Amino acid sequence: MGTLHFDSSDLGVTEDFLSRHYARMRIGNGTPESSRARIRREAMPGVSVDELDLDFDMRYAVTPLQKICLCVVHEGTIQDHSFGDVVEDAFGPGDVVSFAPPELPYEGRICGARYNITMLDPGLLSQVAATAPGAAPGPVRLTGHRPVSDAAALHLKRTIVHVRDHVLADPEIASEPLVTSTAAQHLAASVLAAFPNTALIRPTGTDRHDSHSATLRRAVAHIEANAQDPLTVAEIAAASHVTVRALQYAFRRHLDATPLEYLRRVRLAHAHDELRDADPADATVTAIAARWGFHHSGRFAALYRAAYGRTPLRTLTGT
Template sequence: MQTLTFDSDDLDLTEDFLSRAYARMRIGGGSPAGSRARVRRSATPSLSVDELALDFDMSYAVTPLGRICLCVVHDGTIEDHVYPGVQDSFGPGDVVSFAPPDHAYAGVVRAARYNITMLDPALLDQVAATAPASRPGPVRLTGHRPHSPAAADRLRGAITYLRDHVLADPDLADQPLVASTAAQHLAATVLATFPNSALTDPTASDRADAHPAALRRALAHIDDHAGEPVTVAEIAAAAHITVRALQYAFRRHLDTTPLAHLRRVRLAHAHHELLAADPRDGTTVTQVAARWGFAHPGRFAALYRAAYGRSPHRTLVEA
């Protein structure tokens, strides 16, 4: 994981930093109220979360980033935000997607505090797929505003969880399963928040393919690769079916989802590791949980207690 911080009241330095940290930018229209900029970034190879606080007004013109760029406004406003076909302004509480990854955009930040979360567009293809076609394209967001206030709240919560419980601990964020699980959860939440090109309802072909043999192949792949950062798309490929057919098969035959089943399998592995561990050698519940993709100790403990009827700490000390 990478982290960086920036704190300056020099607009020239700020312009240079933002240009290097994001893309080529142009800063102008500074207000006399202040010129301090504070930025804190935490990043993995596939995503980054930045908190920015600018005490001045700033105009920006950003070249295409090649990444999905989400913005949550805490205070202040972002005005006259434009990219082809869209002109909008955002205020406190707004959650938006700034622009498609291949579009330039521009606007004005007015003494604002806000969050910028960027993710690799390929993450969307790991959890969903577009409609069948001779040359199907990648999943894309088709709108910049959430479906509803409730959807915006869920995405805001997912970003806060990622920032405060995953990226806040570099050792935790560097765990492959934690990073993979967090990235897939964020991608799925983004798709549930914004209009997009993913086809979620199974086609007639998907329904026909969602037979027990395909499900057995998927379950075998999960069992064999539970200790690796496996994705929904990889499980579907191993089962020789589409992501939609995979999701339908799990709903139809097991009344669950592929990721929920993967989580149960990993929980079982964590259980067996706790049973075999010796707390005298320094093994902790948090370490075991992280190795199996569970970033939040409290949530892990709740899941564990529901499955095994006792706390993971009790299992460790009584092993």
């Protein structure tokens, strides 16, 4: 985890800062009316979320970052953006895009823009996506740089804002491993839902055959024994000796839930036990919820009330 702040009106200092912390940049010639740059970065394992506000024009040329790099434009424009041999595009306010595949360089021009850059480890996509049985191993890839729909783009933007404002903005919450791993998976799932990609969704015949009750029992046992640790769907599937899709199909078939929904139920039960047994003088609902991966207090309270018919605070205080 980490936070980075930058605020300067010296174009030389800004150019050096951008080149050191992002990629090679060249601020345009001439004297802009304003030369101020404001940058804030929040980061957790596998994910960083940056807000940049630049009052001037500049060009950028980025060597392969080996990361998924998403951009949400708030104001201004990003022009002449290109990667690969044929892709060239321009982005304006409201646009959300994937800048380039992790292994490709890209370049373009920023024109007095305020925008968000969210970067994540490509391996997160494979953790939440199914892969075909017997296929050659390899990462899940995005196959387009524009979202599949306006609704998918809006959902992704809301997810980025949620991670930025409700996870990374609170150091106490961001220090909880279950919170950060869950938030990273949620972001990766939103990316896969937003952009065309190589992940397969429908279970194959083999997956359906493997989705029997024994698979479910192995998965449930693994979840219940390791609920205190960061868990991914891929790790649960590996412990159950089946593909991710077979695991998902087994849970849907037998429990009408996803593996992560069941994991959330188990963690909610652990939070309930801890609230019931804790001394209210030494514990808080927020701390116990975060310890079990629930970083949004309102959502935790709603889930808890639905499951136990009372608020978490009443359980903690014994009232």
